[in-house]
Amino acid sequence: MSQEQGASSIDLIRWTFTSNSAHRAEIEGHLSDLGFDVVVQDDSNFTVTWEEPDREVDEVIEEIWALNGEPFEVTQEAFHRLGLHTLTQAEDDLTQEAA
Numbered sequence: 001m002s003q004e005q006g007a008s009s010i011d012l013i014r015w016t017f018t019s020n021s022a023h024r025a026e027i028e029g030h031l032s033d034l035g036f037d038v039v040v041q042d043d044s045n046f047t048v049t050w051e052e053p054d055r056e057v058d059e060v061i062e063e064i065w066a067l068n069g070e071p072f073e074v075t076q077e078a079f080h081r082l083g084l085h086t087l088t089q090a091e092d093d094l095t096q097e098a099a
Contacts, residue, residue, distance in 0.1 A: 012079040013057065015048040019068045026067045034060070 002042045019027050021044040037049040063072045
């Protein structure tokens, strides 16, 4: 089986990066306007989650680099939903009859 056959679309991307604190508000606002969940600690340490990406990742990264005035390192994690299951406790018919 080739890797392409087993590949699934990305369901969630998480970025972590540190930007220039002078541009924090611009970057945070831009990512929030795009619908991303943004958490900023210590005025410049970002954790961003992007559910069901619908744009090119590189384009968005270039946009935030432009807002920052220079590129910075971004750590990206991609998550794939391989299965979504709802689990419930099955009741034993014999147990119910005995009660």
